[in-house]
Amino acid sequence: MSPWLQNTIFGVLALLAVVSSLLVVTRKNPIYSALFLIVMFSTISGIFLLLDASFLGFMQLLVYAGAIMVLYIFVIMLINPREGDLPPEGGFTDKGVAAGIALIVFSLLAFAIGKSEVLAQLASSGPFPARPLPSPTHGEIAAFGLELFQRHLLVFELASILILVGIVGAVHLTLRRKAGAALPESSEDAPDDAGETRGRELIDV
Amino acid sequence: MFSITTILYLTASLFCIGIYGVLARRNIIVVLMSLELMLNAVNLALVAFGRVHGTASFAGEHSGQIFTLMVLAVAAAEAAIGLSLLLVIWRRWHSIDVRKLSRMSG
Numbered sequence: 001m002s003p004w005l006q007n008t009i010f011g012v013l014a015l016l017a018v019v020s021s022l023l024v025v026t027r028k029n030p031i032y033s034a035l036f037l038i039v040m041f042s043t044i045s046g047i048f049l050l051l052d053a054s055f056l057g058f059m060q061l062l063v064y065a066g067a068i069m070v071l072y073i074f075v076i077m078l079i080n081p082r083e084g085d086l087p088p089e090g091g092f093t094d095k096g097v098a099a100g101i102a103l104i105v106f107s108l109l110a111f112a113i114g115k116s117e118v119l120a121q122l123a124s125s126g127p128f129p130a131r132p133l134p135s136p137t138h139g140e141i142a143a144f145g146l147e148l149f150q151r152h153l154l155v156f157e158l159a160s161i162l163i164l165v166g167i168v169g170a171v172h173l174t175l176r177r178k179a180g181a182a183l184p185e186s187s188e189d190a191p192d193d194a195g196e197t198r199g200r201e202l203i204d205v
Numbered sequence: 206m207f208s209i210t211t212i213l214y215l216t217a218s219l220f221c222i223g224i225y226g227v228l229a230r231r232n233i234i235v236v237l238m239s240l241e242l243m244l245n246a247v248n249l250a251l252v253a254f255g256r257v258h259g260t261a262s263f264a265g266e267h268s269g270q271i272f273t274l275m276v277l278a279v280a281a282a283e284a285a286i287g288l289s290l291l292l293v294i295w296r297r298w299h300s301i302d303v304r305k306l307s308r309m310s311g
Contacts, residue, residue: 017219037241088231176296
């Protein structure tokens with residue numbers, strides 16, 4: 001791929017990522033935020049492909065844009081918040097304080113990136129996309145899997161335990177039980193008032 | 206244009222947009238989505254550094270990508286737990302407003 005094409009694709013993807021993530025945090029309706037988040041995940045996946053991380057790029061699409069976003073959209077449709085249920089967003093001061101903190105963090109990060117000597121060395125040692133690959137099979141699933149299952153096997157197993165704990169925790173949290181009953185009741189309706197007693201009876205076992 | 210520095214500026218801006226979302230929004234769903242946004246920004250930085258330092262690293266050429274895969278696993282677990290907490294909160298208070306949760310009393 002020619003450097004010009006690579007630059008253009010990266011520029012478009014980066015612009016799309018920033019715009020869609022801004023839309024994620026500013027839309028009032030959470031379903032729009034979720035859809036823009038899918039766009040953002042897809043652009044990140046494209047940048048992974050540009051960085052020769054082909055397996056990870058497809059993993060990003062599968063896990064983030066596929067599995068996790070389906071989970072989010074499913075939950076949004078399950079609780080089905082109406083217009084009145086959406087919390088009132090903060091006023092100008094709240095947003096201003098949040099934007100100020102975010103800008104301070106960004107300026108610190110940008111200052112560090114701009115001053116970094118390691119990065120300057122890296123940038124001077126040759127154009128980034130033309131940098132030779134560590135190996136011809138870099139980022140492909142076979143080489144990636146060999147390294148994952150040889151050097152990093154323990155981390156992989158720990159991740160599986162983490163996901164198992166996550167599954168058990170999610171099931172335990174959302175299981176609805178009445179006092180004394182072992183089976184979950186039908187979960188078709190959410191309580192339509194914020195009554196504390198009814199809530200407590202639903203949650204506590 | 207397509208350099209490690211540009212990618213790092215992109216990740217910094219995405220991360221800070223995520224910070225803004227976590228701090229400014231009161232909708233729990235959007236706060237969780239902003240967390241995913243921040244995790245993704247970090248993933249991008251890890252992959253970019255892995256691409257640059259691949260040969261120099263003693264831990265193997267794919268260590269940055271494997272780190273990202275682990276972040277992906279953590280993000281999946283976090284999304285599952287966070288959304289089930291959200292469902293419990295919705296059932297109990299019929300609200301997705303973070304301010305109502307700040308009292309820390311049942």
